[in-house]
Amino acid sequence: MTDARDDIAFIRQTVEEGRNFAFGRSPDILVWGIALAIGFFANYAAIMHPFGFSIGWIWLVTLALPWLFTMRRTVFRKPGTPLRPGVHAMAAVWIGAGIFLTTLTIAADWSDAFREGWMNSVVAGAFGFCFFASAALLKLGWMRVVAVGWWLGEIALFAIRHRPEACLLSSVLMLVLLAGPGLYILLRGARTAP
């Protein structure tokens, strides 16, 4: 009886390793986490100690570089290798959220709505949604915890939306809850993949 239980536990663990391998092949989350953390920290620094040039240029670089990194997969994908349905759904969730956040950032910057302070909260909520959807698609329970972390961050960011520390908190959240999970799945993937 214990053997049957052991076998089921073994199967579950191995399936999870496979999922981590599939997800861990992509360092995109790590790259986005670091780039956005830099962007938010630069924004905070610019508020505290003005640079003398527009923070918009730093945001342009910290958004354009990870987008180029993400798009490399589409540009360099070999013909005849379509994405599998699970990977396709994951890509749709993350790229959809990326387009939503990028267009909203451009619109908010253009209309000078950043000063209202809600943008950081929206970004955190969107990442919470992405991790929650990823947890369901990949059946990885720990990603739900990350999603909850993002939503708690969303509330905290809304509470301090008129203070410069909101950018600092966003930067920390990007490092801990985006780059952190990215690094974790990359290392787990590296353990199972060559």
Add this chain to the structure above:
Amino acid sequence: MTDFDHTAIDELLQSRARLAIVAFLAGADEADFSAVRDATKMTDGNASVHLRKLEDAGYVAMRKQFVGRKPQTLYALTETGRKALLDYVAHLEILIQPAAKGERP
């Protein structure tokens, strides 16, 4: 006693090595040979023998591609393989149920 049918268990998946390959591929969608070998902690020889058996049974599909000039062998679980794994797990769960209720199988 339960009406558990021992003969219904898939003999191909009774090997831990083959079970590990099938379970890994169930999560990974598709993986190359060295990823399967490393994940299941097998030698090259063992991994290729077990993968061949699974391929012959139609549980695993293999395709080859070139990455630059380097050949790469990719494996994916077929629908037959996925169904076999789900059936195997279902059988194990039937085996566990009486124990959970304090019965003898």
